Amino acid sequence: MSAIRLEHLVKQFGAFTALKTMDLTIEDGEFMALLGPSGCGKSTTMNMIAGMERPSEGRILFGDRDMAGVPMGRRGVGFVFQNYAIFTHMTVRQNLDYGLRMGGRPKAEIASRTKAIADLLQLSDLLDRPAQGLSVNILQRVAIGRSAVMEPAIFLLDEPLSNVDAAFRAVMRTELKHLQRQFRQTMVYVTHDQLEAMTMADRIAVMDHGVLQQVGTPLQVYNDPANTFVARFIGAPGMNLLKGRPVETPQGVAIDLGAAGISPVLPPPQAAAARSAKAGVYYGFRPEQAHLVSAGQGLALPVTFVERIGARSILHLGNGDTAVKGVFENDLRATLGETAHIAPIGEAVRLFDAGSGAALRGH
Amino acid sequence: MNRSLSFEVFRYAAILGALAITLIPILWMVSMAFKPIPEWQATGDALTWIPKAPTLDNFRFIFGESSSNLIVALDRTAAKPILSSLLSASIGTLIAMSAGTAAAYGLSRFGSGANLPLALIQLRLFPPMAVMIPVMIMWSFLNMMDTWWGLALIYGIVTLPFAFWLMKTFFDDMPREIEEAALVEGCSRARVFWRITLPMMRAPLASAALFVFILNWSDYLIALLLTTREWVTIPVYMASLSSSMTGQLYGAKAALGLIAAVPPVVMGILIQKHLVRGLTFGALKQ
Numbered sequence: 172m173s174a175i176r177l178e179h180l181v182k183q184f185g186a187f188t189a190l191k192t193m194d195l196t197i198e199d200g201e202f203m204a205l206l207g208p209s210g211c212g213k214s215t216t217m218n219m220i221a222g223m224e225r226p227s228e229g230r231i232l233f234g235d236r237d238m239a240g241v242p243m244g245r246r247g248v249g250f251v252f253q254n255y256a257i258f259t260h261m262t263v264r265q266n267l268d269y270g271l272r273m274g275g276r277p278k279a280e281i282a283s284r285t286k287a288i289a290d291l292l293q294l295s296d297l298l299d300r301p302a303q304g305l306s307v308n309i310l311q312r313v314a315i316g317r318s319a320v321m322e323p324a325i326f327l328l329d330e331p332l333s334n335v336d337a338a339f340r341a342v343m344r345t346e347l348k349h350l351q352r353q354f355r356q357t358m359v360y361v362t363h364d365q366l367e368a369m370t371m372a373d374r375i376a377v378m379d380h381g382v383l384q385q386v387g388t389p390l391q392v393y394n395d396p397a398n399t400f401v402a403r404f405i406g407a408p409g410m411n412l413l414k415g416r417p418v419e420t421p422q423g424v425a426i427d428l429g430a431a432g433i434s435p436v437l438p439p440p441q442a443a444a445a446r447s448a449k450a451g452v453y454y455g456f457r458p459e460q461a462h463l464v465s466a467g468q469g470l471a472l473p474v475t476f477v478e479r480i481g482a483r484s485i486l487h488l489g490n491g492d493t494a495v496k497g498v499f500e501n502d503l504r505a506t507l508g509e510t511a512h513i514a515p516i517g518e519a520v521r522l523f524d525a526g527s528g529a530a531l532r533g534h
Numbered sequence: 535m536n537r538s539l540s541f542e543v544f545r546y547a548a549i550l551g552a553l554a555i556t557l558i559p560i561l562w563m564v565s566m567a568f569k570p571i572p573e574w575q576a577t578g579d580a581l582t583w584i585p586k587a588p589t590l591d592n593f594r595f596i597f598g599e600s601s602s603n604l605i606v607a608l609d610r611t612a613a614k615p616i617l618s619s620l621l622s623a624s625i626g627t628l629i630a631m632s633a634g635t636a637a638a639y640g641l642s643r644f645g646s647g648a649n650l651p652l653a654l655i656q657l658r659l660f661p662p663m664a665v666m667i668p669v670m671i672m673w674s675f676l677n678m679m680d681t682w683w684g685l686a687l688i689y690g691i692v693t694l695p696f697a698f699w700l701m702k703t704f705f706d707d708m709p710r711e712i713e714e715a716a717l718v719e720g721c722s723r724a725r726v727f728w729r730i731t732l733p734m735m736r737a738p739l740a741s742a743a744l745f746v747f748i749l750n751w752s753d754y755l756i757a758l759l760l761t762t763r764e765w766v767t768i769p770v771y772m773a774s775l776s777s778s779m780t781g782q783l784y785g786a787k788a789a790l791g792l793i794a795a796v797p798p799v800v801m802g803i804l805i806q807k808h809l810v811r812g813l814t815f816g817a818l819k820q
Binding site for chain 1 (some may be wrong): 717
């Protein structure tokens, strides 16, 4: 009943197109993350679902019901804002039970539901404190509680964790996921933080420049990015992408990567796909899926930087425009300027058309 | 921070200078209000800050209780002008603030009437006299001359742009998400305005209202043109406190001035917290 269907959704602000023909179905009870950089249209999409913005074209359906003309108060959605939008002239309790009071629910019900949500979010001790002056972390909890207490079938969260501090963000990621498991709402979660999307979402919709790039489970978008944008955007660091041309070698088809040398030979399906790419290809592999090999194998590039991030070390290799990163154990030994030999492991290689940027699936 | 001594000296001298310019006239008025006639026009050594023979005669005089020491008899007491000023200035403030706040909210949230802000302020582009003479003719046609409500209405009109501009800035600064959060929970637009927006706007509303009230309260020109006898305001009445025989009745004027200073000062103290606090909306990060 509370599945969300977006059909040919377009949003223009004057001459600027914020969202170009978006089609997306969010299943009932699904946790969908809208992920993308600033200005990709994810918040605009969310605001249209909530009813704050009117679509320029297209339809939004909740279940089978067209939402056109339904005001936001009647859509039965909960909305949590990035800046928590707390009513500072009220107490925590008044904030939490605001929607229930507006709905004219019986006093006993208001009290019990408010208490339940306060317990769940550990706000019980603060109920009668004025909202003014509480910490950012608490305020965002109150904001989440204020929406959750209404038990909306659809819960919309617009970067709810981007203003809270890092430690609290980690806590809230698990709490939000629990909250969603408990109430089984359809959740739409806008974020530019891929960690949030990867850890919480059932599926991720990756967006850029108002265009939906890929929809899939966290592993799908990580393992099989639909295009070079998704490949670069997902992962930290993003996928290595080296421009090259297919070349025939005695062992089979490989990619000539210019400064980095010739790639290892491609398996047959990818070889066929690479041959068909007229504009050349991007040769891609995850920095985590690379290993160091002996001279004569793999890609040979000088070390430009070693980034030690505690658990891991990120090895930066580069020569002019060609740059490759590899993620290794933290005891990695490397000398700046020295040539390192790196190769993707097993089936880690992904090819993309250099013209369109689309993935060459090779099967 | 380690500032040099000369800088500190200069800093305090500047502060004291500014304070003196602001406070000396006021203190002189206070002193004057309690001086008997002979001290009004004292010169040289006879001039003192503290009245030598403090008296409440000036206050008694303007309220008509005693004129024994003064040669002139007043044709009316200060009571009615004080009432007139209070009524016209506060009702005028109410008109300007309600209309200005509503207009500012509409423009800030719905963006309609993009030319309205400038249209509103154009009344101020003309010299006040050029505006007030036609108003005077209209008011006499409408039988509103020399009435407190006629005065209140024109006060509301001329200070409306100030109320509007101040409130518009405040509304523009208030994040929309707060209202949208309430709207999403099923609150109507009108209810959001009354229950969320206005309560959160208490501080800005109070500052704007005080500002508008002071403008109305200290008006002289409009009241001079639109009132003649019954409903003259404090400033107009004050101008009449002179006589051909004694010249300016300084003590009486000072006494009246002291009374006139009370409402704005009291209001200022009451909302001081809001004035100082400025416009931080607390729980919102931009």
